[in-house]
Amino acid sequence: MVGACVVRPLGEGAHELMSIAVQPAHQKTGCGTALLQWVIAFFHKSGASRIEVGTGTFGYQLAFYQRHGFRVTGIDRDFFVNHYPEPIFEDGIQLFDMLRLKLEYPGSAA
Ligand SMILES: CC(C)(COP(=O)(O)OP(=O)(O)OC[C@H]1O[C@@H](n2cnc3c(N)ncnc32)[C@H](O)[C@@H]1OP(=O)(O)O)[C@@H](O)C(=O)NCCC(=O)NCCS
DSSP states (O other): OOOOEEEEETTTTEEEEEEEEGGGGGGTTHHHHHHHOOOOOOOOTTOOEEEEEEESSSSHHHHHHTTOOOOEEEEEETHHHHHHOOOOEEEEEEOOEEEEEEEEEETTTO
């Protein structure tokens, strides 16, 4: 296994991508993109209305989701401070706030 993801139903056809990760040795080889594309297609076929995800306010992960059509819907201030025991740093910058993003499937009113 090189990667995994966790998706939970939110009700009314919405699902949240809680976590997605690829083993470091396999990152930047297209596995994450393939997994995300599979998740998007799977829930579209299942009749879902949208997928939501939360990520940091900067970094390659933000582009990773936006490239697949996710749009920013809000910000959860201090999420990474309030929900993790240790400070989290990416590229030497501390993560404070979580951006909430949503991918709406075409034809969905959600
Ligand atoms: C996010 C993640 C799942 C993407 O998986 P991946 O297999 O690396 O993804 P891909 O190979 O399909 O690459 C997708 C893009 O991310 C970029 N990327 C991946 N890892 C990167 C890194 N460490 N630094 C900078 N860019 C990175 C790739 O270069 C690629 O961008 P490009 O198309 O412009 O070249 C993976 O990097 C990961 O597990 N990261 C740690 C956990 C994490 O941050 N999960 C998301 C939480 S919101």
